[in-house]
Amino acid sequence: MKSPVVTVCGTDAVRLSLFPPSLPPSLSFSLASLPYFFQSGSQQVEAKISQKQREYFLMEQLKYIKKELGMEKDDKEALLAKFRERIKTLQVPQLAQAAIDEELEKLESLEKNSSEFNVTRNYLEWLTWLPWGVTSEENFDLKRAKVILDEDHYGLQDIKNRILEFMAVSKLKGSTQGKILCFVGPPGVGKTSIGKSIARALGRAFHRFSVGGLYDVAEIKGHRRTYVGAMPGKIIQCLKTVQTSNPLVLIDEVDKLGRDRGDPASALLELLDPNQNESFIDHYLDVPVDVSKVLFICTANLIDTIPGPLLDRMEVIRLSGYDLPEKVAIAQQYLIPKAREEAGIPMPSIKGREEAGLEGGKEGHVETKEGEGGEEAMEKKPFSAVDIPENVRITGGAIDSLIRWYCREAGVRNLEKHIEKICRKLAHEVVQKAEGVEPKGADELGPGGGEESRQGEEDVATREDWSVTEKNLEKYVGKRVFTSDRLYEGGAPPGVVMGLSWTAMGGASLYIEVQSVRHKSSGGGTLTSTGQMGSVMEESTRIAHTFARRKLEDFQADNAFFDTHDLHMHVPEGSIPKEGPSAGVTMTTALLSLALNRSVRADVAMTGEISLTGKVLPVGGIKEKTIAARRSGVTCLIFPHGNKKDFEELPEYLKESLETLAKSDSSRNKVREAIKGKTGATRPIKHQSCWTRARDMSFFGGESDKVVSSPLAFDGKWVD
Ligand SMILES: Nc1ncnc2c1ncn2[C@@H]1O[C@H](COP(=O)(O)OP(=O)(O)OP(=O)(O)O)[C@@H](O)[C@H]1O
Missing domain, CATH: 3.40.50.300 (P-loop containing nucleotide triphosphate hydrolases)
Structure with missing residues (x-):
């Protein structure tokens, strides 16, 4: 079918050639009115153009008058004057000054509407805006x-x-x-x-x-x-x-x-x-x-x-990240005061703090501004139409719980976000109470789901104690993200050992798991590894396997475990890629633990690279690993002897409560006793760091008195 053709002839006639020729009456009416639309359209355009011309004409007249009266310079002149004025007080170096002079000269001769004018103008803007020779006064106090x-x-x-x-x-x-x-x-x-x-x-x-x-x-x-x-x-x-x-x-x-x-x-x-x-x-x-x-x-x-x-x-x-006590201190002294301030609930005055039974008055020092006295600043409250209860606070238990169960991280960014969330919710509740919130009646509640909000409103309406504690923390930040400190609570089975790793995100504890499958026919002895290990870590598994096979001969010459079993080594949290040789010692220990069918003590974590002949080589990230181990509640750390210096250089607060091993026999014995779980230690050992030789490291647990020595050579020699 051919399409309709519309021909416009002048403004008052429209000729149509349509196929098929029969045209519906409504369409013919619209076509008849076309000339009028064209006419009124062109009139509007004409009116708009003449309005613009008039505006332009008046603007030019205004400019001319202003210039005649000396009220305004020509645009270009004003621009040049502005640039010269800007650099008047600056100490512009010679080369830059030459460039500025040259560009000013060029600008003067350029046509205002040309593109080059704009390029030169922009360039001069940058050149004259720079703080040539301007310095702020420094504080050397x-x-x-x-x-x-x-x-x-x-x-x-x-x-x-x-x-x-x-x-x-x-x-x-x-x-x-x-x-x-x-x-x-x-x-x-x-x-x-x-x-x-x-x-x-x-x-x-x-x-x-x-x-x-x-x-x-x-x-x-x-x-x-x-x-x-x-x-x-x-x-x-x-x-x-x-x-x-x-x-x-x-x-x-x-x-x-x-x-x-x-x-x-x-x-x-x-x-x-x-x-x-x-x-x-x-x-x-x-x-x-x-x-x-x-x-x-x-x-x-x-x-x-x-x-x-x-x-x-x-x-x-x-910077290596913070352990639990440090995070608690950061939260109490810095993050909470800051978050409270931002939520409009400033820290209570000293008097209020004493009444609320809070310890000390130092907590809020972030609130003080430079030059202000700390206590004065603490007393000062910003304008608020709402009277804020003095006992609004986040308790130490709640902070501890936040760190343990919600924010496992090396830094404190997530912790800060959680604290801000709590403070915002507290602010909401305080305002609700001040406005006299009325708990909704049963008929006002929607079908299902309303009960909880009614409960919350009732709580707010009758609330006297404004403490956020470990118990009511869930109300503010939801359910716990982590439910347990460790993957294996109360001791791991044979073949599972806790290692320590270090990544850009900080230190972390990680388990090495080994399981065996008895090989039906003769042969066996294969090792499969999973858990997104990188190539270096894969190589470590093979070194550990060879060395553990060799070492088992020394321990139990008739033990054919490695020859008759296929092994599978896995590092949990399989979605996270892992790399590096520092798990060598842990892998070897896990393999031997399985071969000997003896669990490794639950309070031990270790790190160290192992060579094919059994030498233990130092590794990096000792500080981060120590922090991670403390976070996981480990009480005995086993590091390569070559890392002794690194450990000694750790800040005191990290070594605090760590029993370090001296070279004397008596202290060796003491450590051996403590590690074996006997009560012979003269004082309780909370954390223990060991870097001595393997015979001191008897950390395979079990009923038997015959404690098997660790297959670790901390001084570079294999000793059992
Ligand atoms: N020692 C500390 N004392 C007080 N506040 C701290 C401390 N460490 C971190 N914070 C707070 O933690 C928050 C996050 O810190 P920041 O953004 O500086 O981390 P970052 O190390 O630069 O992280 P990224 O590598 O992701 O950039 C900030 O609000 C900061 O004030």
Whole structure:
């Protein structure tokens, strides 16, 4: 079928050629009115154009009059004057000044509506906005800086000391050039927030940007001006924002720097290197900019993926995560006061705290602002129309429970989120009570499901005690995420041993499980491994298998277990990839435990690489592993002898309550007794760290008096 053709002839006639010729009456009516639509449409357009012309004409007249009266300069002139004014008080270096002069001259001669005018104008905007020679006054008062650092963060002593050293050196030398610091640690341990606090302590402006997933070198060094929409790189943008040339710049996630267009790592190196960054050239600006007064701090979760040349120039400070008592202290002294403040429930006054039976008055020191007296700040309450009960609080038991059953992490970010959630809910309840919430009657409740909310409202209406305790915690944060500290409560079966691992997320305890299947026909002796092990860990399983076979001959020459059984080794939490050789000792122990059909003591965790001949080699992450073991309630840690120094260097609070092993025979005996579970130890041993020789490490449990020595050679020799 042919489509209809409509021909418009002038404004008053429409001729139609339609197929088929018979046209419905309604359509013919609409077509007849077309000329009128066209006519009224063109009239409207004409009216709009003349309105615009009129506006333009009037604007031009206004501009001319203003100019005649000396009230306004020509746009271009005003722009040039603005740029000249901006740099008047700045100490612009020679090269930059030459570039500015040249561009100003060029701008003067360019047509205002040309595209080049805009390019030149943008360039001048950047050149004249930079804080040439402007620096903020720095604080070199160490005492004040220490107060600020302690006020914002618990612990983190290494970082705090390093900053105080930096300040002392700067004070003596009168200049602040120095090394690039890099904080490496698991997420949520305060790497970024301590950066902010350092800036406050030093009196510097703070700026943060992340280079995680950054692939294009232009993000750091800028685009060349020939590109459409060209922009300078991150550091120039930062200087424009902070308006001083000595800010503290925190570069987050240097370990996740990508590589696609160009080499961002080299660009970053050029920026950070104190030997080069006095004349850093951004592609967009094209003139040298001195960034040597900037204090750069980088953060990373992993050290291995930081580009080598960059790492060489950095001073790495490791943060290892917190154990339970530290987390409790951080929550009480920092996170709770902060979350309460944000939820509009400030910490109670000292008097109120005493009445509420709360210990001490130190808890709320985060609330104090610089220069304010702590107690005064505690007394001060923000304006609130609602009277907040003095006994609103989160008890120690609730915090402990949060850490154990809800937030298993190296840092405290998740804990912070939970505390914020509790404070928001408390605020809701306080306001509900103040507004006089009435529990709903049965007829107002919806079908099913309403009972719980009625119960909640009743609770709020009659509430006197505003404590969040271990018992009522579920109401605020829901059901426990974790139900047990360990996979094997009350002792593991033969073939299962707890090892210790270390990842970018911190330390963790992990079990090595071995099960056997009797081989029907002659042969056997195979080993299958599962649990997403990486290639190095897979190799460890084979080394452990060979060595355990060899060692079993020494223990029980007639034991043919390994020859007659197929074995399967698994590391639970199979969805998480695992890698590294540090589980070698644990694997060997698990294999021997199964072959000897003897359980390993439940309170032991171990780590160490094992060589094919049975030498135990030192491993990394001793601090993180110790923290993880304490978190899992382990009471005896077994580390390679080569890690003794690492253990001794651990902070006192981590070694606290750890019974360390001296070399004397008597103490060896004491440890052996304690490990065997006898009561001969002179004092209770809560935690124990061992690095002596295998004959001291008799940790296979069982009924028999004949305790089998550990197959571990802590001093590099195999001793049984
Ligand atoms: N020692 C501490 N004292 C007080 N607060 C802390 C401490 N450690 C961490 N926090 C708090 O924990 C939260 C998370 O810290 P932050 O964001 O700095 O972690 P991060 O180490 O930078 O993590 P990521 O690697 O994921 O960037 C912040 O609110 C911070 O104030």
